[in-house]
Amino acid sequence: MRSGPAAKDIGFAHCALVAATSFGAGSMEVDENPQRIAAGQPQPQQNDFSPDYLKLYYGRLFPYSEMHKWLSYGNDGKHPGCDASFFSRREFSFTLEHDIYLRYLSFHDAAALEAAIREKCPHKIDIGAVYNVDPSKRTAYSGAGGDKVFSPVERELVFDVDMTDYDDIRSCCSGADICLLCWPLMTIAIKVVDTALRDDFGFEHILWVYSGRRGVHCWVCDSRARRLTNEQRSSIADYFRVCKGNEMNGKKVAFTGPALHPSLLRAYTEVLKKYFEEKILPNQKLLAEEENFMKVLEMVPDDNLRSQMRSKWQSSSSSSEEPNSKRWKQLKTFLEQGKSKGQALRRCVEEIIFSYTYPRLDMEVSKHMNHLLKAPFCVHPKTGRVCIPIDPNNCEAFNPLEVPTLSQLLDELNRVDTELDPRQKDWERTSLANSIRYFRTSVLDPLARTNKAELESSYRAKLQEMASKPNLSW
Amino acid sequence: MEYKVAGNKRTSFGDGGDGGGVSSRLSFYQNSSDVDVSLEDFEQFALDRLRVLKAIEEARTRGRKQEDVDTLVIDLWRKHMRTPSAADLAAKDMISHFVLRLAYCRTEDLRRWFLGMETALFRARFRAETPDAQRKFMEDQKLPYKAISAAEFSSVKEKLGQVARSLNQPVPNADNTFYKVPFEEVPELVSARRVYLQRGFAFVPRDQLASIVVGQFRGRLTKALALTNRLWTTTIAAEEKDRLTPIVEALSMRYLGADYSQPSKGYVGIQDLDNLAKKSFPLCMRHLFFNLRHDHHLKFGGRQQLGLFLKGVGLKLEDALNFWRSEFTMKMPVEKFDKEYAYSIRHNFGKEGKRVDYTPYSCMKIITSTPGVGDHHGCPYRHFSQENLRAVLEDQQLNPRAVEAVMDKVRNRHYQLACATTFEAIHGCPSDGINHPNQYFEQSRKALQCDQDEVPEKGQQSGMVQNVSPHPVESTPLPVP
Numbered sequence: 001m002r003s004g005p006a007a008k009d010i011g012f013a014h015c016a017l018v019a020a021t022s023f024g025a026g027s028m029e030v031d032e033n034p035q036r037i038a039a040g041q042p043q044p045q046q047n048d049f050s051p052d053y054l055k056l057y058y059g060r061l062f063p064y065s066e067m068h069k070w071l072s073y074g075n076d077g078k079h080p081g082c083d084a085s086f087f088s089r090r091e092f093s094f095t096l097e098h099d100i101y102l103r104y105l106s107f108h109d110a111a112a113l114e115a116a117i118r119e120k121c122p123h124k125i126d127i128g129a130v131y132n133v134d135p136s137k138r139t140a141y142s143g144a145g146g147d148k149v150f151s152p153v154e155r156e157l158v159f160d161v162d163m164t165d166y167d168d169i170r171s172c173c174s175g176a177d178i179c180l181l182c183w184p185l186m187t188i189a190i191k192v193v194d195t196a197l198r199d200d201f202g203f204e205h206i207l208w209v210y211s212g213r214r215g216v217h218c219w220v221c222d223s224r225a226r227r228l229t230n231e232q233r234s235s236i237a238d239y240f241r242v243c244k245g246n247e248m249n250g251k252k253v254a255f256t257g258p259a260l261h262p263s264l265l266r267a268y269t270e271v272l273k274k275y276f277e278e279k280i281l282p283n284q285k286l287l288a289e290e291e292n293f294m295k296v297l298e299m300v301p302d303d304n305l306r307s308q309m310r311s312k313w314q315s316s317s318s319s320s321e322e323p324n325s326k327r328w329k330q331l332k333t334f335l336e337q338g339k340s341k342g343q344a345l346r347r348c349v350e351e352i353i354f355s356y357t358y359p360r361l362d363m364e365v366s367k368h369m370n371h372l373l374k375a376p377f378c379v380h381p382k383t384g385r386v387c388i389p390i391d392p393n394n395c396e397a398f399n400p401l402e403v404p405t406l407s408q409l410l411d412e413l414n415r416v417d418t419e420l421d422p423r424q425k426d427w428e429r430t431s432l433a434n435s436i437r438y439f440r441t442s443v444l445d446p447l448a449r450t451n452k453a454e455l456e457s458s459y460r461a462k463l464q465e466m467a468s469k470p471n472l473s474w
Numbered sequence: 475m476e477y478k479v480a481g482n483k484r485t486s487f488g489d490g491g492d493g494g495g496v497s498s499r500l501s502f503y504q505n506s507s508d509v510d511v512s513l514e515d516f517e518q519f520a521l522d523r524l525r526v527l528k529a530i531e532e533a534r535t536r537g538r539k540q541e542d543v544d545t546l547v548i549d550l551w552r553k554h555m556r557t558p559s560a561a562d563l564a565a566k567d568m569i570s571h572f573v574l575r576l577a578y579c580r581t582e583d584l585r586r587w588f589l590g591m592e593t594a595l596f597r598a599r600f601r602a603e604t605p606d607a608q609r610k611f612m613e614d615q616k617l618p619y620k621a622i623s624a625a626e627f628s629s630v631k632e633k634l635g636q637v638a639r640s641l642n643q644p645v646p647n648a649d650n651t652f653y654k655v656p657f658e659e660v661p662e663l664v665s666a667r668r669v670y671l672q673r674g675f676a677f678v679p680r681d682q683l684a685s686i687v688v689g690q691f692r693g694r695l696t697k698a699l700a701l702t703n704r705l706w707t708t709t710i711a712a713e714e715k716d717r718l719t720p721i722v723e724a725l726s727m728r729y730l731g732a733d734y735s736q737p738s739k740g741y742v743g744i745q746d747l748d749n750l751a752k753k754s755f756p757l758c759m760r761h762l763f764f765n766l767r768h769d770h771h772l773k774f775g776g777r778q779q780l781g782l783f784l785k786g787v788g789l790k791l792e793d794a795l796n797f798w799r800s801e802f803t804m805k806m807p808v809e810k811f812d813k814e815y816a817y818s819i820r821h822n823f824g825k826e827g828k829r830v831d832y833t834p835y836s837c838m839k840i841i842t843s844t845p846g847v848g849d850h851h852g853c854p855y856r857h858f859s860q861e862n863l864r865a866v867l868e869d870q871q872l873n874p875r876a877v878e879a880v881m882d883k884v885r886n887r888h889y890q891l892a893c894a895t896t897f898e899a900i901h902g903c904p905s906d907g908i909n910h911p912n913q914y915f916e917q918s919r920k921a922l923q924c925d926q927d928e929v930p931e932k933g934q935q936s937g938m939v940q941n942v943s944p945h946p947v948e949s950t951p952l953p954v955p
């Protein structure tokens with residue numbers, strides 16, 4: 001924390017004031033909601049979010065120093081190789097209440113960031129690229145015709161997976177809604193993309209974040225990832241592009257050759273096949289309901305087989321206890337037998353599984369260095385849920401319906417105020433603690449080690465270069 | 475690098491030297507020894523090279539396959555760049571490249587065009603070299619790519635085989651050389667999953683080596699063009715204003731394709747749009763337009779593709795705003811539209827942001843776009859399933875033979891030819907080739923205008939469509955009126 005104790009005191013006073021006005025004069029206690037606790041699985045309620053709650057959250061819980069540490073990439077230290085302007089060249093944008101949108105904000109240090117967030121109380125904070133000059137002073141460089149054009153120089157490689165892109169294969173919910181039946185699609189996306197980023201591309205510093213509502217974001221923080229050109233970013237996004245369908249093209253996945261690319265094969269054997277058969281198939285009732293199995297059968301490139309399966313399934317009652325797995329076995333057997341008819345049928349099982357499971361990325365987000373993406377630890381205004389990190393090694397345990405909401409966090413703060421341990425930070429007493437601890441130990445600490453090594457080696461290289469290059473400028 | 479242009483005045487352009495000279499036939503054009511060149515040759519050499527580059531563009535817009543383009547390029551190179559001796563050829567290669575670099579360094583669009591065509595030329599020439607010559611070139615240029623050892627090959631043999639088989643290619647054996655390069659250097663191979671990737675390295679087969687070397691070429695030329703542009707604006711243009719500057723400026727003007735960022739024929743109003751869309755929009759724009767009318771919404775890619783096209787057609791900013799607003803607000807409040815969508819429309823007209831007046835998308839850009847779930851943009855010939863495309867064509871009253879002719883082009887991946895064939899079937903007159911949706915529109919307006927002037931009753935024409943395009947387009951019967 002850069003802000004001293006004085007600043008913190010002011011924050012407290014401010015919070016108390018807000019709390020008093022929002023919860024009724026004289027009472028600092030938020031009524032516990034017995035229903036929610038009894039339900040075991042808190043559902044978002046309309047009072048999970050309010051601008052007043054948000055002020056308290058920014059006042060007492062938001063991890064400013066961790067965010068600053070992350071986005072400084074080691075340049076906040078005392079090493080002579082540090083670039084002191086690094087953090088201040090990063091673009092932030094705030095979306096305020098009533099959708100007022102402020103772009104090209106930049107902050108000198110953690111204290112300035114904290115002061116601005118507390119003052120503006122943004123409903124959404126986006127993080128953009130690091131530019132060649134301080135974004136808030138960009139106009140000084142534009143249009144002057146000089147060499148220095150305001151332009152992005154580095155930026156994490158980011159991915160956005162949004163449940164709405166899976167609407168054609170979800171029967172449990174649609175649009176902005178999610179539930180535990182469709183969430184495994186996100187689990188699959190995390191597993192597949194995370195493994196490929198590490199094993200195929202060699203990245204190590206990968207942060208996954210719940211988007212607060214219906215998807216996940218991924219930040220690849222390796223310096224090599226941050227320096228990728230737009231063309232290189234596009235190539236990585238395309239590498240993950242398997243579902244090629246659009247509204248006018250029924251066929252969603254088509255494999256041409258007799259084998260799968262190693263990256264797809266790994267995804268298939270390690271993740272997709274298992275998740276399809278154990279989760280997606282039963283959860284989405286893919287073969288139990290006619291509307292759904294007709295869609296699956298559309299992918300079978302053999303008219304005979306297709307109508308054979310259709311009449312078989314239409315006539316048999318789907319009330320048998322588990323029609324999905326039974327019918328899936330039948331379909332697979334028929335496709336196996338049909339293999340002799342050619343490659344199209346041979347690939348069909350894989351094509352179906354890929355269509356229903358392989359990650360669908362929002363390509364545009366990944367392709368451009370200066371695309372903005374919502375910051376971790378923001379609060380989603382519609383759900384009140386905090387955008388907490390997700391551990392890719394344990395992502396199957398992540399439950400989006402149990403992510404702490406603003407009101408829940410404030411409950412927790414109020415509940416334990418009596419037994420206050422002065423050494424404890426506010427967040428340590430809430431269910432945000434695990435998330436911030438994970439962010440520190442699994443993201444920031446490894447990153448700090450890499451930052452240090454890279455800073456050291458680039459500094460040494462620079463010294464060497466300066467020593468060896470004869471100066472001809474006389 | 476320096477050139478002596480006859481007349482005692484020396485012109486220097488290009489970038490700092492690596493002393494590589496012209497020892498190898500291929501070049502990264504980093505530098506060359508001084509060459510004397512007459513003013514006539516200065517222009518003539520450049521024009522000869524420009525013919526090659528224009529032919530490459532032509533072949534690419536016609537959707538020719540990479541290998542076919544490569545063969546064509548080599549033929550054109552031999553034809554236009556012929557010289558009495560190898561040394562002369564090397565000099566002509568250098569001079570013509572650097573003159574065109576100067577001519578095409580001056581705007582972003584010119585640079586992009588030159589970069590694309592020169593890269594295609596380099597790729598074709600590199601691929602035409604023998605393996606030994608390729609290796610020699612890479613050594614000369616100090617490209618640090620090492621072939622993997624036999625031991626490393628056997629450790630990844632299975633994966634390399636999977637990649638090959640996924641592409642329907644023969645499985646490699648120990649005789650095939652593979653190079654291990656950082657994945658950043660081969661984006662096009664990564665995009666299409668044409669390489670095996672392992673912890674940041676791509677295993678590139680020797681016959682794909684061109685990709686890496688071409689990537690280097692592209693990167694270096696991009697930087698060089700920026701540098702040349704700076705030299706041009708700071709010194710050369712003024713110093714040479716009586717001698718080289720007019721030649722150089724004429725070179726790029728002379729061959730520029732049509733610019734559709736401004737409407738060529740006055741403005742059109744909102745009330746004209748439905749009629750124009752029915753009669754004169756190419757399929758891609760018709761599809762977007764009527765989807766917008768139907769859904770009252772389009773995703774970003776569709777808004778851009780259609781919005782810029784409409785601007786090129788002649789819709790003024792105010793009308794464009796009204797048009798989009800009236801559609802979108804059937805499904806959303808006006809305030810939401812004004813807040814979230816109006817900006818990008820104004821932006822496309824150069825009224826916001828960088829204040830660049832944006833150019834409507836060309837066929838190439840549309841064909842290479844990647845529409846996803848829920849998107850309607852892209853090229854119908856490229857992105858629709860065959861069944862859907864067929865249905866749309868039948869909707870357009872194309873007769874079965876015309877539909878088959880279009881589908882045939884599509885199967886051979888000649889999307890722009892397919893579009894031209896559709897044009898011919900609909901309008902009953904030949905097309906000059908379609909490289910741009912706005913070009914389709916203008917050809918259509920012209921064709922329909924003629925109809926009105928000369929043949930009041932449309933549908934009286936008969937007979938077969940004539941083939942006037944320099945590239946054969948099969949004759950297509952007229953639609954039944």
Ligand SMILES: [Zn+2]
Nearest residue numbers: 172173179182
């Ligand atoms: Zn659901």
